């Protein structure tokens with residue numbers, strides 16, 4: 001069995017992969033990287049510098065400068081940053097820069113949990129366990145809606161749903177590293193699951209996969 005355990009979680013926006021990834025990392029004592037934040041940090045650097053989003057070489061340079069230790073969702077959560085992130089995420093040079101650093105993070109012992117769109121397919125194809133987390137667009141839109149309203153924000157469910165569908169189409173339709181389950185990923189549909197039951201289901205899958213790996 002490999003020394004470094006890598007747990008890969010992929011899935012569309014608001015499927016619950018981030019919440020699961022944090023729970024799983026703390027349960028197993030592994031480090032966690034939300035790779036969406038790395039795309040967001042590169043996008044924010046471009047926006048802050050007042051630079052256009054369509055200059056691939058410049059975007060790749062910003063991606064190369066992302067500080068993986070200083071990633072903080074609270075400073076990267078703006079809607080405009082998410083939009084810009086999904087735009088620069090179609091650029092191969094941006095992906096190359098971020099994927100190289102994501103792999104370095106993943107390979108540090110004793111283990112790591114990475115969540116994103118292409119962890120099982122591209123970043124860590126040899127991961128110990130791969131989960132593909134999904135939920136219906138309506139469930140995901142409802143979660144996002146409640147998240148925003150819960151923080152005292154203003155939101156329209158229909159607008160969030162349209163936005164999620166557009167984001168899904170861009171993530172699944174791009175040529176470089178499209179969002180899709182790896183052939184050996186376990187599918188976890190959380191549409192009818194609360195956070196606790198999703199965590200139990202994920203833990204069962206992971207425990208079984210890790211046990212099978214250490215027997216072989």
Ligand code: CDP
Pocket residue numbers: 012013014035036037039040082085086087089115116117118119167171
């Ligand atoms: O807004 P949401 O939380 O769903 O997305 P995120 O995980 O913060 O990621 C923002 C954008 O980065 C996504 O829409 C993807 O286009 C892109 N991304 C990616 O291409 N590959 C990853 N491994 C992670 C994120």
Ligand code: CDP
Pocket residue numbers: 011012013014015016017018019020143144147190193194195196198
């Ligand atoms: O990382 P990703 O965009 O896939 O989703 P998330 O940020 O982990 O979850 C989106 C929202 O859905 C959060 O507010 C979670 O608390 C909520 N959630 C839920 O209600 N039920 C689940 N089974 C998973 C997440």
